[in-house]
Amino acid sequence: MPRELDAEVAVIGSATVGSMLMWQLARRGVQAIGFERHAPGHDRGAVGGETRLFRMAYAEGAQYGELLRQAVRYWRELEVESETALLVQCGGLAIGELSGAYIDQLLVERADGGRPIEVFDRRAAHDHYPNNLLRGGEVAVLDRQAGFLRCEPAVIAAAETAEQHGATLLRHTRVDEVLERGRPRRDPRRQCGVAGARRGCCAPDRGPGGCCRRPGGRTSRPGACR
Ligand SMILES: Cc1cc2nc3c(=O)[nH]c(=O)nc-3n(C[C@H](O)[C@H](O)[C@H](O)COP(=O)(O)OP(=O)(O)OC[C@H]3O[C@@H](n4cnc5c(N)ncnc54)[C@H](O)[C@@H]3O)c2cc1C
Numbered sequence: 001m002p003r004e005l006d007a008e009v010a011v012i013g014s015a016t017v018g019s020m021l022m023w024q025l026a027r028r029g030v031q032a033i034g035f036e037r038h039a040p041g042h043d044r045g046a047v048g049g050e051t052r053l054f055r056m057a058y059a060e061g062a063q064y065g066e067l068l069r070q071a072v073r074y075w076r077e078l079e080v081e082s083e084t085a086l087l088v089q090c091g092g093l094a095i096g097e098l099s100g101a102y103i104d105q106l107l108v109e110r111a112d113g114g115r116p117i118e119v120f121d122r123r124a125a126h127d128h129y130p131n132n133l134l135r136g137g138e139v140a141v142l143d144r145q146a147g148f149l150r151c152e153p154a155v156i157a158a159a160e161t162a163e164q165h166g167a168t169l170l171r172h173t174r175v176d177e178v179l180e181r182g183r184p185r186r187d188p189r190r191q192c193g194v195a196g197a198r199r200g201c202c203a204p205d206r207g208p209g210g211c212c213r214r215p216g217g218r219t220s221r222p223g224a225c226r
Contacts, residue, residue: 007033007168012175015045016151019158023078026165034167037174040159041152052151055092057117057143059105075149081164082157085150092146095125095132098139106141118142 009025011018014036025032038044056072058064075087096103110117118141120128125140134140163169 005033005168007031009033010035012178013037013045014040014159014169015042015155016047019155019162020074022162022167022169023158023165026162026167027081029166032162032167034159034162034169035173035175036159036169036171039171040169041156043152047151047155049151051148053092054087054089054147054149055143056145057094057106057109057141059102059109062109065109072145075154078154078157078161082161084153084157086154086157087147087149089145089147091142091144093129093132094141094143095134095138096141097137099137103139103141116144118144 008031011022011025011032011034014022014034018034018036019040022032022034043049054071056068058068072087072089078084079086094103094106098104106117107119120140120142122134122136122138125132125134129140132140159169
């Protein structure tokens with residue numbers, strides 16, 4: 001096979017996680033090779049569709065605060081590098097019962113100093129957002145930094161920017177199997193990243209350090225699995 005397949009890290013799947021991983025590795029100078037059974041930006045993965053919600057007010061736990069701030073930084077960096085608009089922070093409203101678990105948690109996190117939100121009771125919500133009808137007992141919580149991500153362009157931007165930084169991405173290349181080498185890795189830097197909710201189709205839970213068998217029985221790096 002004439003194509004050079006050697007790399008420090010192999011990434012299987014180049015959608016939400018895989019494309020961003022490739023971008024982050026490549027911009028740090030790590031040699032990465034990606035395998036994607038379709039092409040970045042396809043509509044057959046979890047990432048398919050035009051947009052995904054982005055929120056800074058996150059009721060799922062205070063530990064997400066720093067991650068979300070970092071995420072905004074990275075989205076803005078990717079926008080600059082790819083010259084593509086990806087994250088639109090137009091603000092977002094969450095509507096629910098004041099005593100409900102979701103709103104309650106948002107308020108707890110605000111009290112902890114974490115999340116910049118504004119709370120509107122039913123009357124104030126009607127004045128500011130008359131197209132949203134609140135029921136008795138409900139409030140509207142405004143997260144000014146919420147918005148949406150253009151997810152398919154985001155995946156394409158990350159994959160192409162990774163390639164510009166020197167990563168190799170094999171499109172329309174499905175990985176069927178990830179093999180153990182059966183003994184300690186000679187090169188501890190070489191790893192195998194697996195992306196996607198259905199990763200079991202190609203990689204049972206074996207952890208890093210495997211190698212990839214492409215359809216037809218070839219390994220991703222001939223010789224790596226000896
Ligand atoms: C309806 C819906 C709404 C959502 N809303 C939001 C939201 O508002 N905000 C939010 O943050 N998240 C949201 N999510 C979750 C988010 O979209 C997913 O968590 C995310 O896309 C998962 O990314 P992933 O890279 O793990 O998987 P995927 O995006 O599915 O990527 C897996 C990739 O691996 C490739 N692949 C799989 N097997 C192989 C193989 N054997 N060989 C080569 N390539 C392979 C696939 O083709 C695919 O490109 C939503 C998800 C859904 C379904």
